[in-house]
Amino acid sequence: xxxxxxxxxxxxxxLGAAILAGYGVGIYPSIAEGAAICAKMDKTxxxxxxxxxxxxxxYPVWREVYKANLALCDQKLTKNMWIAPGL
Numbered sequence: 761x762x763x764x765x766x767x768x769x770x771x772x773x774x775l776g777a778a779i780l781a782g783y784g785v786g787i788y789p790s791i792a793e794g795a796a797i798c799a800k801m802d803k804t805x806x807x808x809x810x811x812x813x814x815x816x817x818x819y820p821v822w823r824e825v826y827k828a829n830l831a832l833c834d835q836k837l838t839k840n841m842w843i844a845p846g847l
Contacts, residue, residue, distance in 0.1 A: 761807050761809065761812045762807065763804060763805065763806050763807065764804070764805045765801045765802075765803070765804050765805075766801070766802050766803045766804075766805070767799060767800065767801055767802060768800045768801065768802040769798075769799070769800075775798060775799060778798065779791060779794040779795055779798050779799070780794075782794050782798075
């Protein structure tokens with residue numbers, strides 16, 4: 761049920777590095793001012809409260825189904841739909 765705002769620049773790490781570099785060489789008087797100039801917001805997503813109510817009701821059921829599915833995977837009775845990187 762929270763509003764989400766997405767940034768224009770999706771590569772936050774690169775943008776942060778550029779802001780810090782700009783501050784380091786004196787382009788920006790402070791990191792905060794560099795961020796204010798460079799970090800612009802793009803889209804705002806507002807939650808649909810009717811959908812949230814349905815999701816809130818279904819979430820405990822989903823958690824139980826997920827837990828049961830993990831147990832089946834652990835017992836090698838079914839396959840994982842994904843595997844975390846590095847495993």
